[in-house]
Amino acid sequence: MSRSELKDSLRRPLRNLRLSVTDRCNLRCAYCMPEEEYSWLPSREILSFEEISALVDSFVALGVKKVRLTGGEPLVRRDLPVLVKLLAGKPLDELAMTTNGVLLGEHAVALKQAGLQRVTISLDTLQRERFHKLTRRDQLPQVLEGIAAAGAAGFSGIKLDTVLTRGVNDDEIEALLEFAGRHEAELRFIEYMDVGGATRWSMEQVISAKELLSRLSARFGVIEPLPGRGSAPAERFRLADGRVFGVIASTTQPFCSACDRARLTADGHWFTCLYSTGGTDLKAVLRGGASADELESVIRNVWEARSDRGAEQRLALRSRGPLASAAELRREPHLEMHTRGG
Numbered sequence: 044m045s046r047s048e049l050k051d052s053l054r055r056p057l058r059n060l061r062l063s064v065t066d067r068c069n070l071r072c073a074y075c076m077p078e079e080e081y082s083w084l085p086s087r088e089i090l091s092f093e094e095i096s097a098l099v100d101s102f103v104a105l106g107v108k109k110v111r112l113t114g115g116e117p118l119v120r121r122d123l124p125v126l127v128k129l130l131a132g133k134p135l136d137e138l139a140m141t142t143n144g145v146l147l148g149e150h151a152v153a154l155k156q157a158g159l160q161r162v163t164i165s166l167d168t169l170q171r172e173r174f175h176k177l178t179r180r181d182q183l184p185q186v187l188e189g190i191a192a193a194g195a196a197g198f199s200g201i202k203l204d205t206v207l208t209r210g211v212n213d214d215e216i217e218a219l220l221e222f223a224g225r226h227e228a229e230l231r232f233i234e235y236m237d238v239g240g241a242t243r244w245s246m247e248q249v250i251s252a253k254e255l256l257s258r259l260s261a262r263f264g265v266i267e268p269l270p271g272r273g274s275a276p277a278e279r280f281r282l283a284d285g286r287v288f289g290v291i292a293s294t295t296q297p298f299c300s301a302c303d304r305a306r307l308t309a310d311g312h313w314f315t316c317l318y319s320t321g322g323t324d325l326k327a328v329l330r331g332g333a334s335a336d337e338l339e340s341v342i343r344n345v346w347e348a349r350s351d352r353g354a355e356q357r358l359a360l361r362s363r364g365p366l367a368s369a370a371e372l373r374r375e376p377h378l379e380m381h382t383r384g385g
């Protein structure tokens with residue numbers, strides 16, 4: 044069997060790697076990090092850029108084509124453009140980053156020059172006070188500067204990701220669409236997920252894709268679904284006026300059957316599902332002196348055994364609440380969304 048044909052037990056290939064470069068963050072979004080302090084990964088456990096590069100080589104050898112840098116907040120990791128440059132030299136179809144945008148104004152040019160291809164910026168509100176309340180930091184102006192800086196640095200196809208929460212920001216759907224249009228960015232609405240860290244999650248607060256589309260069609264008329272989703276989490280739609288937007292319905296319409304994503308934490312733990320409770324400590328394998336072939340063989344065996352369908356299983360639960368309590372998350376920080384990288 045050729046290397047590119049690696050498939051899991053449900054015949055899903057391994058194509059996408061989300062690389063969390065730090066578990067630290069400069070915001071405290073209520074749906075992700077509702078506490079002020081966390082059990083942080085110890086600094087000595089954090090992978091060096093050379094270690095990340097070696098692990099990425101193994102994933103690439105097994106079929107990974109797209110790498111997305113994430114966190115925590117990836118831009119709080121010092122010298123990130125150095126890592127970007129290392130990764131940009133690898134045979135990838137896409138090297139992207141998801142960021143909260145706060146530090147993008149400072150780093151957009153260096154990231155572009157280092158070879159970063161695409162940027163997704165999280166943006167839940169355009170109202171300064173609301174941003175402050177939602178993230179516990181008064182930094183909306185920096186985020187807006189960051190979005191402008193990304194465009195000015197030459198990034199095209201910028202995406203803006205919005206987690207819609209009932210009673211929090213669902214009155215800004217139109218304003219956010221308009222903002223995205225003005226910045227030539229594509230807005231994607233993400234359903235609020237019951238992941239680790241979302242300790243205040245409840246189904247009542249989720250604005251489902253179905254509800255969102257019916258609200259939008261009541262306001263704008265017919266909405267046309269666009270073809271060509273493939274294994275991408277976002278379904279794309281076009282409004283009658285030509286504006287295109289995406290919806291990521293991870294909570295109410297999970298897309299596990301096409302999931303080709305893996306997640307590597309900043310301390311080298313590899314998770315094959317956003318909801319999995321255990322991972323594989325690839326840092327231990329690497330620091331134990333494994334050769335590239337041995338590392339690949341570990342990854343291959345884990346992927347071939349993979350049967351994860353986390354979001355589908357959550358959907359099937361009769362009653363649904365947060366994945367883990369704050370106490371459980373303190374004991375096992377690897378369960379946190381901000382450690383796994385979203």
Ligand code: SAM
Binds near residue numbers: 236381384
């Ligand atoms: N700090 C960066 C950022 O916010 O863009 C990258 C990491 S963050 C964990 C990645 C994405 O996960 C963000 O777009 C964020 O909105 C999303 N996210 C975090 N918690 C979520 C939740 N409970 N439900 C849905 N999306 C969530």
Ligand code: SF4
Binds near residue numbers: 071075076115143
């Ligand atoms: Fe918010 Fe991203 Fe930080 Fe989580 S990791 S608190 S989503 S900025």
Ligand code: SF4
Binds near residue numbers: 316317318352
């Ligand atoms: Fe993939 Fe797990 Fe998310 Fe399903 S829940 S789409 S298997 S990461």
